[in-house]
Amino acid sequence: MNNGVVKFFNDQKGFGFIKEANSDQDYFVHVSGLMDDIRENDEVTFDLQEGRKGLNAVNVKRA
Incomplete structure (x- = not known):
C-alpha cells in the first residue's frame, strides 16, 4: 500500500493524478480505481x- 496526495482530479472526466509521498512520482488514477x-x-x-x-x-482510499 502506497501513500500520497491527490494532485488533481476531474469529476466530470473521471480521472486525475496522485503524487506519491516521499517521492516526486505522479500516478494516473481513473474513477474505476x-x-x-x-x-x-x-x-x-x-x-x-x-x-x-x-x-x-488503483484501490484508492482516503487515508
Missing part, C-alpha cells in the same frame, strides 16, 4: 497496477 470519492489535496492510500501507459493508482 477509486474505493472512496476523492478531491484535490486529499491524503490517500493506493496500490499500483500496470496500465496501458505505465503504472496506475
Whole structure:
C-alpha cells in the first residue's frame, strides 16, 4: 500500500493524478480505481497496477 496526495482530479472526466509521498512520482488514477470519492489535496492510500501507459493508482482510499 502506497501513500500520497491527490494532485488533481476531474469529476466530470473521471480521472486525475496522485503524487506519491516521499517521492516526486505522479500516478494516473481513473474513477474505476477509486474505493472512496476523492478531491484535490486529499491524503490517500493506493496500490499500483500496470496500465496501458505505465503504472496506475488503483484501490484508492482516503487515508
